[in-house]
Amino acid sequence: MAEALLPTERRRLVSLLSPAYLWLLVAVFLPLSAMLFFSFLTGLPQDDPDWGVTLANYGKFFQNPTYPALLWKSLKLGLWVTGFCILIGYPCALVLAKSIKGRAREALFLMVILPFWSNSLVRIFSWAIVLRGNGVLERTLNFLLPFDVRLNLMFTREAVVIGLVHSYLPYVILTSYLALQAIDDDLIDAARSMGASKLTILRRLLLPLSLPGLLAGAVLVFVPVVGSFMEPRILGGRLGTYYGTVIEDQFVAVYNWPLGAALSFILLAVVLLILALTSPVLKRART
Amino acid sequence: MSRVEVSNVTMEFGQTTALDDVSIAFEDGGFFALLGPSGSGKTTLLRTIAGFYFPKSGTIRIGDRNVESVPVEKRDIGMMFQNYALFPNMSVADNIGFGLRVRKVPAAEEKKRISEALDLVQLGALANRRPSQLSGGQRQRVALARAIVTNPKVLLLDEPLSALDKTLRVDMQIELKRIQREVGITTIFVTHDQEEALTLSDRIGILRNGRIVQAGPPREVYDRPVDEFTAGFLGEANWLSASLLEDLTLPAQVDGHRFGTRPEALRISADTPDAGQNAVRGQVRQRIFAGAMATCLIDVGGSQWKLIARDRDIPELPGDGQVWVSWSPEDTLVVRA
Missing domain, CATH: 1.10.3720.10 (MetI-like)
Structure with missing residues (x-):
């Protein structure tokens, strides 16, 4: 389908789709990535100067x-x-x-x-x-x-x-x-x-x-x-x-x-x- | 296969009367067309016979059973819908077998009857297709096979061909007629296409405002319409104004009747026609060539008449356009005034 589109049509599609996807990127993907990053930390960077990377948080689920x-x-x-x-x-x-x-x-x-x-x-x-x-x-x-x-x-x-x-x-x-x-x-x-x-x-x-x-x-x-x-x-x-x-x-x-x-x-x-x-x-x- | 008899049926939807004291009989094995303009009650009559509506008064008999208070699922009818209403979640074979399974027909017998029905409509190769993979004409055949596979007492068709294009429609008309003859099932079908009604059926019922205006064989209804509406609905008609009647041979009393002709019954000539023919003077306004046929619009005593004839049968017209328009006295239409 996509190959069959004319360049002008493709530009129009991009201009119609991009607001929604930009919003999703900012509102969903970024915070979610931040959370994913946090989930591998020993402590939050702003509270704990000695923060490190660990799998222990996931381990807790299986240990307890x-x-x-x-x-x-x-x-x-x-x-x-x-x-x-x-x-x-x-x-x-x-x-x-x-x-x-x-x-x-x-x-x-x-x-x-x-x-x-x-x-x-x-x-x-x-x-x-x-x-x-x-x-x-x-x-x-x-x-x-x-x-x-x-x-x-x-x-x-x-x-x-x-x-x-x-x-x-x-x-x-x-x-x-x-x-x-x-x-x-x-x-x-x-x-x-x-x-x-x-x-x-x-x-x-x-x-x-x-x-x-x-x-x-x-x-x-x-x-x-x-x-x-x-x-x-x-x-x-x-x-x-x-x-x-x-x-x-x-x-x-x-x-x-x-x-x-x-x-x-x-x-x-x-x-x-x-x-x-x-x-x-x-x-x-x-x- | 049964005779269907509708007696004094009245149907109301709220304030409007959809059927007004309708009585009509459908003979066993006949092919009956219900014809009328939209809102005439033809579909209501069909759906009342089917059992979707219950009449306010009157009786409906299918075979030797009174069914006016029996719901549709217990009436043992076959019905075909305008948009075919095939079940999109089932294959062609499952669509056709639906009614058999509901009736708990044994599996082997079910299979046999499905394949017989498929053969009858010449779709044997498509048993495993989905309705969405079929063309309009094929869907139509599946719908027909599905409606008759249970050997219902009567087959009801609701504008079955209106969704098809013109050439396919003519093919399907021939096909429908063949299958109906082969199965011999009493068939009632609703249409607003007069040509289709004339082609297919062996009896026609004309409806208007919830009443049956006229019923009979197609030729009879076409040649001997009872009123102006029926004459105009089944074809075109030219009406004679009162001043023209004096010199004509008319088949009935002038009082209480109107007289007319079909466009194709007319002949046009520059010279005086033979004695014994009805003839009036006219002024040709327009001659429209359409290949084999031609149409002439003629001013006759102040009203515009239409004449349809083979183009080669219309003679060279005189320069002033003054002609004789003639027809056999027995071709005169006589209707209630």
């Missing part, structure tokens, strides 16, 4: 079993949250894309996007108010039900999952919605004319055709959830120690940037590895 255990815990959290987002989000996207038309769809869409418009800290603290013992949820349930309900959801893994699902659900709904929306309604009509039930149409037509969108949404949820620290810290309390919170501690509390950086890059490597391993599945889904 807490780190792999926490990473595993975070990966499991990512799977749970992604799973719930798909279970809740995909049916929602399906109904929005294929059953609801006109104004009602716009209104429902607004409600899907609403979490994006509120500050994430406000969102999480609202959940804290709802979930805590004798909080909004428990009081409502006790008001409605004749028997006493003690949920005590606050500071549990469930609370963390609830908060994260709430934050990341829109990604799955939006990507799935776009994929489902692009499927021609005539395909569904054709399948029905051949005698297919709703379930068959979902299984053999809608799900395969919208899988790229669904998987894109799943990746958009899984990756940040594995590294999340705010929701685990506020909603998880004492149980809310995850891989992300440990990294945050290195930067904010312990002030051990090299270790924090090394742990971050291990996370990045693991996430990339997972995506690489699943990419054949993604590719097959697309054709």
Whole structure:
């Protein structure tokens, strides 16, 4: 393709692409390179005049079993949250894309996007108010039900999952919605004319055709959830120690940037590895 | 393969009446065209027969079963869509086999019927292709094979040829007709292309504003339209103004009727035509040569007439353009006024 372009066309392409790539270079690549550099240091140059280069920060991950255990815990959290987002989000996207038309769809869409418009800290603290013992949820349930309900959801893994699902659900709904929306309604009509039930149409037509969108949404949820620290810290309390919170501690509390950086890059490597391993599945889904 | 009978069907979408007390029968094994301008209700009628819509009142029978409240997936129909609606995630063979698998046809039988259907539409070599790798005409054939492979009671076609270019369309018309004859399936097809309707079908139904205006064999509907709309929709027509009627031989009472002719029924001559012919004086405005055929625009008693004839059958015209326009009395169109 590129060889076939005229010089003027090539110049135009370069002038259109370069702002974005310059920005990415400055905003992503440079800080990330700096972090990569830090991760090999014994101490930060501005604090420690005797700083040197070492692999010890990466070694710590393998020497101390807490780190792999926490990473595993975070990966499991990512799977749970992604799973719930798909279970809740995909049916929602399906109904929005294929059953609801006109104004009602716009209104429902607004409600899907609403979490994006509120500050994430406000969102999480609202959940804290709802979930805590004798909080909004428990009081409502006790008001409605004749028997006493003690949920005590606050500071549990469930609370963390609830908060994260709430934050990341829109990604799955939006990507799935776009994929489902692009499927021609005539395909569904054709399948029905051949005698297919709703379930068959979902299984053999809608799900395969919208899988790229669904998987894109799943990746958009899984990756940040594995590294999340705010929701685990506020909603998880004492149980809310995850891989992300440990990294945050290195930067904010312990002030051990090299270790924090090394742990971050291990996370990045693991996430990339997972995506690489699943990419054949993604590719097959697309054709 | 069954007779389809629609009786007194009325369909409403909100405030608008899409079908207004429609009754029409489709004979077993026939090829029936529903023809009408856009918004006439032809697609609504087809989709109501298919079962995508349920009529507000009236009955629909397919074979000996009343189906007006049966949903589409239980009606045992085959349908072909304007854009073919092939499943992009499946091969040609899987597309055709979809309806068989839904019906839980055994694998061996499924394979046999897929290959029979592929042979019928002459696409045997393309079984493993994806729809995106096919040309428009090939997609069309796959869609047709997919619609008939389950041996449905009736085949419904929604503007099946409108997405093809002209030459391919003519080929596919012949092909469609051959396959329909071979399979012998009752076929109902919607089109807005009058030529296509006349070519393909053995009966035509003309729709307008949600009503059936006229139904019958193509030649009958073309030669004996019931009203001006049908005459104009199926071809072109010249209408006789009242002042011209006196000296003509007319097949019906003048009261309550209008009279006209088809452009190709007319002859043009400089001399007075034979007795027994209907003839009027006219002034040739324009003669348009188009190879084998020619069109003349003639002013007859103040209205513009159109004449279509073989170019060699049109004589040298006199210098002042004054001619006789004549036609056989039996070629006169008679419609409701």
